Amino acid sequence: MPHKPFTIALSGKGGTGKTTTSSLLVRALISLGETPVLAVDADPNANLHEALGVTVRETLGSMREEAFTRHIPPGMNRHKYVQYRFRQALVESEGFDLVAMGRTEGSGCYCFANDLLSECMGELERDYHFIIIDSEAGMEHIARGTIGTPDLLLIVSDPGARGLRTIARIREIATQLGLPKEKIRVVFNQYKTGTAPVDIGSEEPIAIIPDDPAVEQADLQATPVSQIPADSPAGIAVQRLAEKIIALAKARQDQ
Ligand SMILES: Nc1ncnc2c1ncn2[C@@H]1O[C@H](COP(=O)(O)OP(=O)(O)O)[C@@H](O)[C@H]1O
Numbered sequence: 468m469p470h471k472p473f474t475i476a477l478s479g480k481g482g483t484g485k486t487t488t489s490s491l492l493v494r495a496l497i498s499l500g501e502t503p504v505l506a507v508d509a510d511p512n513a514n515l516h517e518a519l520g521v522t523v524r525e526t527l528g529s530m531r532e533e534a535f536t537r538h539i540p541p542g543m544n545r546h547k548y549v550q551y552r553f554r555q556a557l558v559e560s561e562g563f564d565l566v567a568m569g570r571t572e573g574s575g576c577y578c579f580a581n582d583l584l585s586e587c588m589g590e591l592e593r594d595y596h597f598i599i600i601d602s603e604a605g606m607e608h609i610a611r612g613t614i615g616t617p618d619l620l621l622i623v624s625d626p627g628a629r630g631l632r633t634i635a636r637i638r639e640i641a642t643q644l645g646l647p648k649e650k651i652r653v654v655f656n657q658y659k660t661g662t663a664p665v666d667i668g669s670e671e672p673i674a675i676i677p678d679d680p681a682v683e684q685a686d687l688q689a690t691p692v693s694q695i696p697a698d699s700p701a702g703i704a705v706q707r708l709a710e711k712i713i714a715l716a717k718a719r720q721d722q
């Protein structure tokens with residue numbers, strides 16, 4: 468019997484490394500045998516596909532608009548059509564699939580469309596062990612329920628005092644959305660050797676990802692960051708993070 472996938476949403480202010488961490492996490496989970504992984508790009512500024520080296524044909528946002536404006540093929544009801552298009556929007560790759568939410572603004576009420584999307588997501592979910600959501604700081608999709616409540620929220624932040632304020636703000640939003648404290652963990656990214664991460668109280672960050680020249684190089688050369696050497700500092704740190712996440716998922720299953 469397929470078990471419910473373990474959902475991880477990555478949040479944090481722009482440029483903190485959500486996309487980098489998401490893509491490295493997808494790769495690490497694949498390498499640890501947890502296939503298939505579903506990667507969800509929930510950032511309106513979608514670029515997770517680039518980090519993973521795949522092409523997105525269409526986003527759910529564009530599909531949603533179309534499903535309500537265009538002619539639906541004969542013999543298909545709207546529900547079937549949206550499901551069919553959802554499958555089309557899904558990019559299948561080795562060890563993972565990717566779907567991009569796209570932009571969500573627009574006029575009118577999209578409640579019905581959103582319901583259909585949540586349903587498609589629900590039906591899809593059965594195939595996956597892990598779902599990685601590269602999210603935006605506002606956590607709009609979580610708030611709207613399109614992608615459900617994550618099993619784990621990773622707040623990606625720089626390890627400085629500036630980052631702390633954002634961590635506190637995201638924590639507050641997440642708590643308001645009903646996420647229990649133990650499901651919210653901090654990831655410090657771009658940690659430079661010799662600097663002490665800022666004190667975030669009694670809680671330990673779940674991962675500290677070093678500032679890695681290989682990540683910078685991938686960015687400069689426009690190659691997928693998920694393809695940096697597995698033994699690069701960021702690769703190793705995310706691999707350890709993936710192991711911890713697998714342990715958390717296992718603990719949930721044993722409950
Ligand atoms: N650990 C790291 N080491 C070096 N550069 C990094 C690291 N993490 C992220 N970066 C760089 O920081 C920038 C922002 O990262 P990105 O993952 O796109 O952030 P976000 O998705 O949060 O906006 C990119 O140029 C990326 O290459």
Ligand SMILES: [Mg+2]
Nearest residue numbers: 485486510514
């Ligand atoms: Mg990003």
